[in-house]
Amino acid sequence: MFGEEYTSVYPKVKNWAASLVLSKDKCSEILSMNMPEYLQFLKALSKKIDLNTDDNVQLEGQLKQEGFYFIESISRYLLGYTKVFILYLGKIHEIENLKIITRSLLNKRPVNFLYRIHRTSRIQMEFVKDIKTLDEFQNLLGGTEYYRLASDAIPRIKNENTTFYFEMNLDNYYANSIKKQISRLGPDEKKQIKNIFFYYLNISRLLWIYRAKFNFSMSNEEIIAIVPNIPVIFSKSAYHSLLDSETKENFIEKLKNLGFLEVRDPDHFNLEKEMYFQLMKKGKSCLVGNPFSLSVFLGFFILNIIHVRNLITALEAKKLGVDAAKIMEMLVYD
Amino acid sequence: MFISQRMKKIDLIIMKKFADDVSKEIVKFGNFQTIEISGEKAEDLLLKKSVSDAEIARFSDLDKRVSYLISTFESIMENIEMWESEEITEAGMIDAESLEKNVKTIESEVNLHYGNIERLRNEQRENKIRIKKVDYFSTQEVDWTRSTWMTFFTMGFGSVPLAGYVGFESAMETLPTVIEKVDTIDDTVIVFYVAPSSVKEKVSQILKSVYFKNYGIPETAAEVDKSSLVHHAFELSSAYDEEMWQEKQFKKKILDYRQLLKTLKNSARYYIAMERLKGEMASSEKVCIFSGWVPSKITNRFKKKMEQLTQNRCEILERSASKALAEEGLIAPTKLSNPFFIRPFEMLVSTFGTPNYREIDPTPLLAVTFVLMYGAMFGDVGQGLALVLLGIIIFFIKKFKSFRNFGTIFIYVGVSSAFFGLMYGAVFGFENVIKAIWMKPMDRVMDILTLSIIYGSFVILLAQILNIINSILGKDYPSFLFSRNGLAGFGFYGSLVYVAICLIRGIHYQEYIFVFTIVCALLISLEKYLERLLFSHHVSGAEDEKPTVTMAVVEIYESVMGFLSNTISFIRVGAFALNHIALMSVVFVLSYSSKNPIVQWVGLFIGNIIVIGFEGFIVGIQVMRLEYYEFFTRFFRADGKAFEGIGVYKP
Numbered sequence: 001m002f003g004e005e006y007t008s009v010y011p012k013v014k015n016w017a018a019s020l021v022l023s024k025d026k027c028s029e030i031l032s033m034n035m036p037e038y039l040q041f042l043k044a045l046s047k048k049i050d051l052n053t054d055d056n057v058q059l060e061g062q063l064k065q066e067g068f069y070f071i072e073s074i075s076r077y078l079l080g081y082t083k084v085f086i087l088y089l090g091k092i093h094e095i096e097n098l099k100i101i102t103r104s105l106l107n108k109r110p111v112n113f114l115y116r117i118h119r120t121s122r123i124q125m126e127f128v129k130d131i132k133t134l135d136e137f138q139n140l141l142g143g144t145e146y147y148r149l150a151s152d153a154i155p156r157i158k159n160e161n162t163t164f165y166f167e168m169n170l171d172n173y174y175a176n177s178i179k180k181q182i183s184r185l186g187p188d189e190k191k192q193i194k195n196i197f198f199y200y201l202n203i204s205r206l207l208w209i210y211r212a213k214f215n216f217s218m219s220n221e222e223i224i225a226i227v228p229n230i231p232v233i234f235s236k237s238a239y240h241s242l243l244d245s246e247t248k249e250n251f252i253e254k255l256k257n258l259g260f261l262e263v264r265d266p267d268h269f270n271l272e273k274e275m276y277f278q279l280m281k282k283g284k285s286c287l288v289g290n291p292f293s294l295s296v297f298l299g300f301f302i303l304n305i306i307h308v309r310n311l312i313t314a315l316e317a318k319k320l321g322v323d324a325a326k327i328m329e330m331l332v333y334d
Numbered sequence: 335m336f337i338s339q340r341m342k343k344i345d346l347i348i349m350k351k352f353a354d355d356v357s358k359e360i361v362k363f364g365n366f367q368t369i370e371i372s373g374e375k376a377e378d379l380l381l382k383k384s385v386s387d388a389e390i391a392r393f394s395d396l397d398k399r400v401s402y403l404i405s406t407f408e409s410i411m412e413n414i415e416m417w418e419s420e421e422i423t424e425a426g427m428i429d430a431e432s433l434e435k436n437v438k439t440i441e442s443e444v445n446l447h448y449g450n451i452e453r454l455r456n457e458q459r460e461n462k463i464r465i466k467k468v469d470y471f472s473t474q475e476v477d478w479t480r481s482t483w484m485t486f487f488t489m490g491f492g493s494v495p496l497a498g499y500v501g502f503e504s505a506m507e508t509l510p511t512v513i514e515k516v517d518t519i520d521d522t523v524i525v526f527y528v529a530p531s532s533v534k535e536k537v538s539q540i541l542k543s544v545y546f547k548n549y550g551i552p553e554t555a556a557e558v559d560k561s562s563l564v565h566h567a568f569e570l571s572s573a574y575d576e577e578m579w580q581e582k583q584f585k586k587k588i589l590d591y592r593q594l595l596k597t598l599k600n601s602a603r604y605y606i607a608m609e610r611l612k613g614e615m616a617s618s619e620k621v622c623i624f625s626g627w628v629p630s631k632i633t634n635r636f637k638k639k640m641e642q643l644t645q646n647r648c649e650i651l652e653r654s655a656s657k658a659l660a661e662e663g664l665i666a667p668t669k670l671s672n673p674f675f676i677r678p679f680e681m682l683v684s685t686f687g688t689p690n691y692r693e694i695d696p697t698p699l700l701a702v703t704f705v706l707m708y709g710a711m712f713g714d715v716g717q718g719l720a721l722v723l724l725g726i727i728i729f730f731i732k733k734f735k736s737f738r739n740f741g742t743i744f745i746y747v748g749v750s751s752a753f754f755g756l757m758y759g760a761v762f763g764f765e766n767v768i769k770a771i772w773m774k775p776m777d778r779v780m781d782i783l784t785l786s787i788i789y790g791s792f793v794i795l796l797a798q799i800l801n802i803i804n805s806i807l808g809k810d811y812p813s814f815l816f817s818r819n820g821l822a823g824f825g826f827y828g829s830l831v832y833v834a835i836c837l838i839r840g841i842h843y844q845e846y847i848f849v850f851t852i853v854c855a856l857l858i859s860l861e862k863y864l865e866r867l868l869f870s871h872h873v874s875g876a877e878d879e880k881p882t883v884t885m886a887v888v889e890i891y892e893s894v895m896g897f898l899s900n901t902i903s904f905i906r907v908g909a910f911a912l913n914h915i916a917l918m919s920v921v922f923v924l925s926y927s928s929k930n931p932i933v934q935w936v937g938l939f940i941g942n943i944i945v946i947g948f949e950g951f952i953v954g955i956q957v958m959r960l961e962y963y964e965f966f967t968r969f970f971r972a973d974g975k976a977f978e979g980i981g982v983y984k985p
Contacts, residue, residue, distance in 0.1 A: 119398065120405050126395040127402070127441075142448025148521055151452070152495055152545040165543065173497035221536050225498070225505035225543040240508070 008077040010291040013300045016070065017287055019045055020307040022280060027333045030314050031324040038318060042311065048073065056319060060312045061113030067304050068093045068115055074297050081184045082294060088181045089197070089301070090117065095170050097123045098146060102163045105134050134158060149173060168208065168226045175201055175230040192295035196286055198231040200302050203275045205231070206242075206260060210271060214248050234258055268329050276332045280306050284334075306332050335673065335698050338691060340630040341666040341977075343369070343658040344637075345651040350622050352644045353615075359643055360624065361607045365632060365979040367667055369625040371616040382617060389609040393430075397602035399437050403444065404595055407588045433601045440591060447584045454577040455520075461570035462519045463493055467549055468566070470516055470526065471558040488537065489528040491549050496521045498544035505540045509533045607980050627655075627667055627977065655691060666691040669977035676701045678739035686962055687972020693804045696970055701746075703793060703965065704957055709750025710786075711910035711953045713775075714918075716762035717946050718751030747954075758911070762942050763918030775911045782908040784838065790904020791831045793965055794897070798824040801969035808971070812865035816857050818893055819968045826854035827897050859889035900964050906956055910949075917945050 021030060033041055042059070043051045048069035049062050071090040075083050093115040101123070104111045114125045122140060131137050134154045141147045153166035178201075182193050208227050212218040218226075220243045229239040238258060245251035252271065255261050261274040279302060286299025310331045317327040344366075348356055360366050428436070470491070494502045496518070502525070506513050511529040518524070525546075529537045541548075552558045615624045628636050637650050655666035668688050670680055672695070679701040689695045712718070725744030728734045734741065755761065759770030775782045798819045805814035814820050829851040836843040857864070918941070925937030966972070 119401055120409075122402060126398045129395075139445050139449055142445060142452045147448075147452050148495060149497060151456075156545075169495075169497055169545070172501060176497055176500065219536065219539065221505045221508055222539050222543050224508060225501040225540045228501035228504045230500055 005079060005082065006292045006294060006296065009074055009294075009297050012074065012077070013287070013296050016047055017300050017303065019047075020303055021045075021310050022284075022303060022307055022333050024333050027310065027314075027328060027331045030311070031327055035318055038315070042315075045311075056315065057112045059315065061115075063308050063311055065115055067301065067308065068117060070301065070304060082189065085178075085181050085185060085189075085193075086297070087118075088178060091177070092174060093117050094121055094123050095174050098150075098170055099163065099167050101128055101131075101137060102134070102157065102166060105131070105137055106157060106161065106163055146170075146173075165226065171201075171205070171208075172228065172230060175205075179230065189294050192286075192293060192298060194231075194233070196282055196295055196298045196302055198233055199282060200279055200305070202231045202233040203260065203279055206255065206275065207272060209242065210248075210251060213243070213245070213251070220244070270330070273330065273332055276306055276309070277334070280332055280334065335671065335676070336694050337671075338689060338695055338974075339669040339671045339977075341627045341655045341669070341691065342630050342633045343653040343655065343662075343664060343666070344624075344626055344628050344633065345653075346624040346626075346640060347621060347649040347651070348624075348640070348644050349647050350617055350620055352648070353612075353617065353622050355643055356624065356640065357608055357611050359639055360611060360626075361604060361980055363636060363639065365629055365977075366636070367627040367977055368611060368614040368980055369627065369664065370614040371623060371625050387613065390606060390613065393602050393605040393609060396433060396437055397599070397606060399441065400595060400598045400602055403437075403440055403591075404599065406444065407591070407595070411585065411588055427601050427604055428597055430601075430605060433598055433605070436594060436598055440594075443587065447580065450580050451577060454573045454580065457573040458570055458577070459520060459522060461566045461573065463522070463524055463549055464566045465563055465570070466517055466519070466524055467491060467552075468558055468560060468563055471552050472560055486531055487528055488531050488534045489526070489551055490541070490546075491516075491524075491526045491551055492541075493519075493522045493524050493547045493549070494544050496523055499523045502540065502544040502546070505543075506537070509536055509540075511537065611980055626980075629669055629977075665975070667977040668695075668974040670695055670697060672697050678742040679704065681739050682743075682958070682961070684976070686966055686970065688974040688976045690808075690971055690974035692807045693971055693974070694800055694807075694969070696800070696966065699796070699800075700961055700965075704743075704961060705746045705750045707907055707957045707960065708747040708953060709752075709754040710907050711957065712747075712751045712914060712950060713754030713758045713911055714760045714762065714914065715752045715755030715768070717942065717950075718748045718753070718755050720942075720946055721745075721748030721751060721950065724748070754911075760915070760918075762938070763915075763921060763945070765915075775908070776915050779912060782911055783905055784908075786904050786906070786908035787901055788835070789907060790901050790960075790964070791827075791834075793904065793960075794900060794968065795824065795828060795831065797965050797968035798827065804969050804971065812861065812869055816861040816864050818858055818861075818896070822854045822857035822861075823893075826851055826858060826893065829854070830897070855890045855893065856886065858893050859886040861889075903964050904960065906960070910953055910956060914945070914949060917949055921945065 021027060030038060030041065039051075039054065039059075042063070046063075046066060048066050051059060051062050053059055053062070068090055071086060075086045075090075078086055094117055097114045097117070100114060101111055103109075111125070111128060114123075114128070117124055122144065123146075127140060128137070131140060134157060138147070138150045138154050141150050149166070149169055153169060157163055157166055178197075182190050185193070205227050209223055212223045212227065213220075220240075223243060229236065238254075242251060242254050242258075245254055252261070252263070252269075255275075256263065259278070261271070261278050263269055263274065264277070283299040283303040283306070286295040287303070289295060289299075310333070313330050314327055317330065346356070502523075503513065506527060506529075509529060510533065511527055513525055513527045516524040516526055527537070540546075611624070615622050617623070633652065637652075640648055640650060653661075658664040658666065668691050670689075672680060676698055679697050682704070683689070683695070683697050683700055709718070721744050725741045725746075725748055728737050728741030728744060730741075756768070757770065757772035758775055759765055759768050761767045765774060773781065801817070801819035802814055802821060802824065805811065805817075805820060812820075816822050818826075829847050833843055833847060835841075921938060921941030921944075925934045925941060928934055928937065
């Protein structure tokens with residue numbers, strides 16, 4: 001009632017959050033390191049995994065993997081529907097695995113990384129490494145909640161040589177399912193989830209709308225069908241108004257008015273970065289708010305995603321020998 | 335008891351030809367915790383490390399796959415356990431290739447089964463939709479067969495996966511269309527739509543995006559004839575029957591696989607252990623070295639086995655844990671050695687941490703104080719016996735096997751509650767059924783609170799003594815001499831407790847005792863300074879600090895307040911004893927508010943259950959709090975690492 005069920009969550013999250021690379025100083029610090037120093041820094045930074053590889057793909061995977069372990073770890077301190085919700089939150093990684101596998105099979109590339117998730121899931125490396133075709137993959141999904149989605153999508157993936165529609169369908173499925181999950185939670189939790197986690201889901205969806213509209217020139221009807229307003233962070237009319245934007249600038253202006261971004265530096269504007277910047281601000285406000293609430297963990301979970309994004313951006317850019325000032329422009333910090 | 339099992343570091347040097355046999359024996363022996371020989375050390379000894387990461391990963395994958403099969407089968411078979419964790423044995427072991435082959439075979443069986451089930455469910459869905467279609471069109475007074483003549487409108491009847499329905503609905507709403515949600519079957523929504531032909535292109539784009547499956551508008555009267563329902567209903571029931579038959583057959587297969595799965599799981603774990611062992615040894619062309627910790631009491635058995643196996647062609651170097659620490663910087667792992675009746679409490683200790691090799695294991699003390707405090711706080715014969723009964727149920731019911739330790743603890747605390755119930759004269763809240771042997775807490779409120787504080791003082795003193803012993807064992811002399819929980823702290827707190835007891839009991843005490851108290855307080859306040867001065871330790875943040883009066887006063891003030899609040903914390907032992915009676919009074923008042931005796935008894939019954947459930951739980955938490963924060967934090971370092979024998983399965 002008073003958030004007492006979250007008392008043990010707060011100290012853990014506080015401890016984890018202390019090492020997030022989300023400030024200007026920390027970002028500058030990692031950029032001043034040479035590659036071996038940076039790798040050493042990453043190894044020391046990890047709380048729940050041993051970074052035991054120098055391979056980029058593996059390293060990035062291991063950094064992302066930690067997000068799942070945070071969920072697993074926090075779930076041990078929770079009970080009832082909140083625990084169920086937090087564990088369901090982890091399904092985002094299972095969905096990501098599905099996307100990675102489908103892309104790899106379509107492009108006939110080996111699967112280099114998959115999240116290690118619950119032992120009751122077949123959608124992880126041990127079970128898919130011998131799979132060579134999309135049909136075999138569909139068979140593997142037999143008995144899982146994804147079989148139907150895959151059986152609908154695989155003929156189209158083969159025909160059109162794209163996983164886009166399947167991936168969007170998976171995202172819709174996840175957004176719908178998580179909405180169902182929260183229906184059993186209390187009003188405070190619902191509000192907190194909507195405030196931060198749905199906001200995050202919405203950001204990825206807005207980016208897809210932007211790409212679909214201006215990069216793939218898709219019609220409004222098709223975009224609505226593929227990326228419907230499931231999180232309902234803003235009204236139906238605002239959603240339609242966004243779709244009616246005729247130019248990119250118009251779209252960005254509307255996003256600005258909706259509070260999804262602020263154009264801080266018009267010369268170096270990057271839509272994704274600016275949206276993540278707003279997300280980071282929201283995440284940080286969750287950490288300093290009521291310590292005995294679900295939003296503390298949700299805020300951290302989101303901040304960790306941005307933190308990992310920063311670390312991976314820096315890693316890749318360093319490997320490519322990109323100038324530190326240029327990398328700094330790509331990072332999200334305050 | 336009190337100290338963990340003594341360990342010895344063993345370096346086993348053998349001819350390489352014996353490596354496989356020795357590895358097998360070590361895994362079988364179980365109680366051998368490997369020490370990885372580093373690459374540098376191996377090079378110094380002119381040896382090489384063998385790399386077994388790929389093999390470990392291979393068997394770990396297989397282990398995970400078998401675990402998945404086990405959990406899947408357990409969820410299908412519900413009450414049948416497919417596998418129980420046990421020590422790795424060689425019995426029924428199969429070779430690595432057969433292990434992989436068998437896992438693949440079972441997996442393909444599972445895939446085939448799920449494939450069949452999905453096919454049948456698809457058939458069921460298809461038939462349900464076709465039945466719905468006939469039902470939908472036949473009930474409307476429209477000649478649907480004429481629909482094909484329409485040129486200005488387009489219409490459709492079909493299904494949309496549930497995941498895409500919001501998108502379908504939202505997108506169709508943007509066009510001048512009419513949609514009707516006919517029904518939802520499983521994860522499919524059946525819809526009927528009508529749209530003007532002018533937006534036909536856009537509609538088909540939307541339908542394609544949401545994986546709309548078209549079942550069509552009836553073109554002939556026969557399609558909407560209700561007699562066609564029989565055909566679909568027959569197909570539907572056949573699909574149901576086949577699904578049931580398939581499930582039954584699959585369950586039979588699962589039972590057949592039970593033994594095989596045990597063997598597969600056992601084998602996978604065995605190979606992982608073997609590969610880990612190989613990865614941690616170092617070898618040359620002719621010899622190899624295994625290094626590890628073995629409990630001292632079984633070292634001779636281990637040595638004999640190895641000598642026998644290698645026909646005495648081995649060299650076994652033994653080192654005590656203290657020698658290994660002094661010469662190689664290796665810290666021995668902790669293997670607790672408590673008698674079986676105390677072992678369930680190890681779980682509560684390990685939640686806080688594992689004792690290090692050189693400190694006292696607090697499990698026996700926790701067991702005694704936990705049971706004692708719980709009983710004192712929840713003293714009631716009836717409710718205590720109810721806890722005992724609950725404990726027995728948990729202990730003996732197979733389904734609760736993993737909670738057996740909790741069951742045992744319930745039995746202990748239940749007995750203690752019943753004992754204190756006798757002391758307090760309380761049975762299910764009734765205070766007039768039996769005579770109190772000791773006292774009725776409500777009649778002597780001050781006495782019970784004072785006793786709680788006195789008990790708390792002794793617990794704190796005990797913790798200080800334990801810290802003194804731990805400091806000596808760990809050669810931490812500054813902590814032993816000057817810390818709040820060392821000799822100085824013991825003198826300071828002990829003298830105050832002595833004075834307090836004298837005051838309570840009206841005994842005269844010598845005033846010079848305060849000199850002793852002040853000296854001890856000064857020593858505590860100068861702890862960091864004295865540590866640096868006498869032991870040349872660099873205490874972080876204290877390098878350049880000179881002791882000042884203010885610092886000393888603050889330190890003393892903090893110590894006094896700390897001890898005071900910690901001592902008063904134990905007042906909850908008495909407070910909960912009173913609280914229990916107050917809660918039961920509420921139960922009585924509420925129950926007796928009705929004049930109907932049946933309602934009264936039901937009220938008392940429910941009230942007792944609530945009190946046992948809620949208060950029992952809260953008392954447990956409070957006791958844990960006292961144990962962890964007031965007792966453990968004073969002496970328990972908890973920085974040890976638990977012993978993990980290579981062949982012993984850790985769930």
